[in-house]
């Protein structure tokens with residue numbers, strides 16, 4: 001089966017500092033990848049390059065075969081991206097913002113309206129559809145971001161901390177949604193919540209100082225005899241042992 005997300009030797013430098021260093025991995029349909037690492041490890045930078053928001057310094061990233069630099073529009077059509085933080089245009093209502101997203105994605109008329117209502121349903125936003133985004137709680141803002149990422153039903157999803165700011169019930173709902181979507185998509189979620197990896201991920205990658213240091217299944221990680229928390233702490237607090 002062809003990979004839906006392919007990253008090959010991806011590297012990003014800001015000035016003299018290399019924040020993503022020669023990262024390579026692929027993801028197939030049905031895989032949910034937990035993208036882990038301490039603060040500043042390079043997770044968001046990697047995701048932003050995948051989404052075409054940042055140019056790589058070197059290496060390549062492809063979404064459904066489309067290179068994000070050489071064929072950016074094709075790549076973006078196949079990708080849903082939830083960036084860190086809240087959606088822009090805070091003065092727009094939820095429905096207005098999603099309608100705008102639908103038009104940008106090329107939908108018109110009935111199809112656009114159907115896409116918007118389906119995305120609101122998936123992210124459980126119907127109750128706040130007429131409220132301006134700026135007055136919503138952090139959890140609802142995240143869900144508006146999630147709705148715009150799902151609106152065009154993309155085969156690849158890149159979600160930067162999708163459950164950040166959600167209460168336990170909302171976290172549960174979003175994890176259920178990811179599980180439901182998983183069989184038909186390749187999904188990357190970055191998270192600081194290690195229990196999320198066991199809850200929804202079929203695979204986990206840990207990066208530290210821009211380097212990929214672990215690529216394993218949650219079961220393999222459990223097989224270390226440590227809790228995921230302990231394993232993560234040992235690994236990321238002993239980065240000099242890796243020589244970087």
Ligand SMILES: Nc1ncnc2c1ncn2[C@@H]1O[C@H](COP(=O)(O)OP(=O)(O)OP(=O)(O)O)[C@@H](O)[C@H]1O
Pocket residue numbers: 014019037038039040041042043044045046
């Ligand atoms: N535009 C930029 N210019 C300069 N440095 C940047 C820029 N964006 C990110 N960085 C730096 O790159 C490093 C990696 O940041 P990144 O946000 O990718 O980490 P992260 O793993 O997502 O961290 P967190 O878990 O805190 O979100 C950090 O040291 C950050 O300060």
